[in-house]
Amino acid sequence: MSIILNRKKISEAVTGYLFISPWLIIFTIFSVVSLVYAFYLSFTSYNLLKPPQLWGLEGYQRVFDDDLFLVKALPNTFKYVIIVVPIQTLLSLILAFAMDQKLRLQRFFRTLFYLPSVTSSVVISLIFIWIFAPQGIFNQITGLTINWLDNPRTAFYVIMGMNIFTTSGTLMLIFLAGLQDVSTSIYEAAQIDGANPIQTFVYITIPMLRPVIFFVVTVGIIGCFQVFDQIYVMTAGGPLDSTTTVTYLIYKWAFRDTTIKMGQASALAVILTFIILSITLIQRSIIEGSGSSAES
Amino acid sequence: MSISTAQSRDAEWTARAGKIRRILFYAILIFWGLLSIAPLYFTLVFSLKPVADTYTPPIWWPTPFTLNNYETILKTFHLFPRWIWNSVTISVSVSILRVLFCAMAGYAFARINFPFKNFIFNLLLVSMMMPGVVTLIPSFLIIGPGLIRGGIPLGNLTIPTGFNLIDTPAGVILPGVADAFGVFMMTQFYKSFPRELEEAAMMDGSGRWGTFLRIVLPISQTQLLTLGLLTFQGAWNNFMWPLLVLRTPEFFTLPIGLQWFRGEYYTLYSVVLAGSLFNTLPMLIIFFVFQRYFIRSIASTGSKEG
Numbered sequence: 001m002s003i004i005l006n007r008k009k010i011s012e013a014v015t016g017y018l019f020i021s022p023w024l025i026i027f028t029i030f031s032v033v034s035l036v037y038a039f040y041l042s043f044t045s046y047n048l049l050k051p052p053q054l055w056g057l058e059g060y061q062r063v064f065d066d067d068l069f070l071v072k073a074l075p076n077t078f079k080y081v082i083i084v085v086p087i088q089t090l091l092s093l094i095l096a097f098a099m100d101q102k103l104r105l106q107r108f109f110r111t112l113f114y115l116p117s118v119t120s121s122v123v124i125s126l127i128f129i130w131i132f133a134p135q136g137i138f139n140q141i142t143g144l145t146i147n148w149l150d151n152p153r154t155a156f157y158v159i160m161g162m163n164i165f166t167t168s169g170t171l172m173l174i175f176l177a178g179l180q181d182v183s184t185s186i187y188e189a190a191q192i193d194g195a196n197p198i199q200t201f202v203y204i205t206i207p208m209l210r211p212v213i214f215f216v217v218t219v220g221i222i223g224c225f226q227v228f229d230q231i232y233v234m235t236a237g238g239p240l241d242s243t244t245t246v247t248y249l250i251y252k253w254a255f256r257d258t259t260i261k262m263g264q265a266s267a268l269a270v271i272l273t274f275i276i277l278s279i280t281l282i283q284r285s286i287i288e289g290s291g292s293s294a295e296s
Numbered sequence: 297m298s299i300s301t302a303q304s305r306d307a308e309w310t311a312r313a314g315k316i317r318r319i320l321f322y323a324i325l326i327f328w329g330l331l332s333i334a335p336l337y338f339t340l341v342f343s344l345k346p347v348a349d350t351y352t353p354p355i356w357w358p359t360p361f362t363l364n365n366y367e368t369i370l371k372t373f374h375l376f377p378r379w380i381w382n383s384v385t386i387s388v389s390v391s392i393l394r395v396l397f398c399a400m401a402g403y404a405f406a407r408i409n410f411p412f413k414n415f416i417f418n419l420l421l422v423s424m425m426m427p428g429v430v431t432l433i434p435s436f437l438i439i440g441p442g443l444i445r446g447g448i449p450l451g452n453l454t455i456p457t458g459f460n461l462i463d464t465p466a467g468v469i470l471p472g473v474a475d476a477f478g479v480f481m482m483t484q485f486y487k488s489f490p491r492e493l494e495e496a497a498m499m500d501g502s503g504r505w506g507t508f509l510r511i512v513l514p515i516s517q518t519q520l521l522t523l524g525l526l527t528f529q530g531a532w533n534n535f536m537w538p539l540l541v542l543r544t545p546e547f548f549t550l551p552i553g554l555q556w557f558r559g560e561y562y563t564l565y566s567v568v569l570a571g572s573l574f575n576t577l578p579m580l581i582i583f584f585v586f587q588r589y590f591i592r593s594i595a596s597t598g599s600k601e602g
Contacts, residue, residue, distance in 0.1 A: 038430050122551040232536075
């Protein structure tokens with residue numbers, strides 16, 4: 001009996017491993033080994049020509065001694081996150097709230113709003129380069145003569161604006177799904193109590209949506225800290241390094257500079273990982289904390 | 297009497313407020329709707345104007361009208377059709393393989409008992425928290441020259457530590473076919489899925505594989521299509537990874553090709569715009585046809601956290 005059971009168990013285990021093996025092999029190589037190797041690499045000096053040489057924390061030291069990182073990439077990245085995440089969250093929330101008013105043509109608008117999210121990052125960047133060119137459509141419509149992407153004071157804001165524009169559609173859909181989960185009886189009760197739409201929005205919609213807001217902000221933070229495609233295509237980190245972000249700097253050190261610095265770039269990637277992880281954890285504890293105090 | 301007039305005045309006020317509110321909401325929707333379509337509209341207009349008119353008004357209508365830019369893409373410049381073809385083959389391969397592998401693994405995590413299942417699943421959860429950029433450099437080394445250049449010597453043999461797939465479509469495809477999120481999504485799906493049908497099939501003597509192929513896959517086709525569409529969109533629009541892997545213009549995907557073309561022939565921006573539509577329009581058509589799957593998948597990502 002027990003032998004039969006055992007045999008059954010073993011065959012079940014074999015089947016299980018056969019089912020997961022194609023995924024497991026590739027996942028192990030590109031996610032697990034890669035992750036471990038990234039940490040190892042961050043303690044080495046590696047230029048692809050000689051094998052990686054362990055040098056302890058020297059790579060991290062060099063990251064923090066690097067002006068491009070300290071003065072440009074790090075502040076730029078934080079600036080980007082601090083500006084883009086709140087605006088795209090609030091904007092998509094307002095759009096979703098407007099969509100949820102049982103207006104006509106809701107499906108039509110929903111499709112329309114999603115259009116910028118269908119477009120690839122490269123294509124939308126190429127279009128924006130052309131729209132914001134000195135003789136481009138934006139200057140033609142507004143009558144301005146600014147060279148938006150060649151000006152260190154404007155280039156980063158064009159990229160920010162573009163990314164807020166492209167992500168809002170997706171985020172709006174997430175909020176809309178969340179809004180439609182909020183039961184209408186709560187809204188009706190609020191209406192009977194004489195709440196106006198703004199009060200309804202602030203006192204009912206936002207608290208009910210807390211988990212969705214957490215999700216959208218988390219996704220936003222993780223995405224914004226890693227912004228790359230648009231920077232690469234539109235400005236390559238310039239003008240005067242005004243749009244160099246941490247992820248762009250990792251790319252630059254590991255793949256673009258004449259002396260390749262894979263170890264130092266890995267150290268920066270590890271630092272960025274810790275920044276992202278700790279900010280999402282802090283944010284989670286804040287949101288969960290405020291949630292429990294509101295409920296008690 | 298007086299009470300009823302007060303009531304009707306009240307009702308009138310709320311009706312008026314409701315009307316103003318509706319107008320305000322429509323205004324928001326129309327404004328953002330116009331903004332959303334503007335880049336695409338201008339791209340279309342200027343792709344139908346001569347190259348010399350890239351920055352010349354009128355901006356609202358394609359005059360003078362020409363199809364030259366499309367001719368350049370489809371006939372003169374032979375690389376464009378190749379890029380489109382490369383993009384199609386790579387995106388379709390990634391989608392099919394990822395859906396299959398993730399469905400198999402997700403099903404096993406939800407239904408089959410095997411040793412270290414929880415350990416592997418926890419590993420998956422941890423890797424889902426890691427930002428993609430941290431594995432970028434090692435993944436590049438694995439696809440290319442190897443983690444240890446020249447491999448690990450073992451007696452007469454040397455064990456390679458890299459696939460040597462730089463500048464090949466396989467190098468673009470391979471890391472994309474197995475990730476944590478896809479399996480997590482499928483596992484959650486199969487866990488919430490009734491067992492009865494499968495059990496009936498197993499009773500009838502179908503093995504695990506037979507049941508999986510004949511019962512489980514057909515029944516979960518909505519979920520598979522959702523994951524497949526999401527994957528296709530990601531692969532079709534992907535930039536950073538193919539940028540690192542692909543070197544020869546012949547092998548470029550459309551986004552890499554467009555970016556390269558812009559650098560090489562920057563005076564032909566109208567051609568870039570026309571070419572960009574070949575990247576956007578297929579995705580747009582797929583989105584229109586499968587709209588409810590896209591919306592479902594995006595909506596489900598949000599409620600999962602809650």
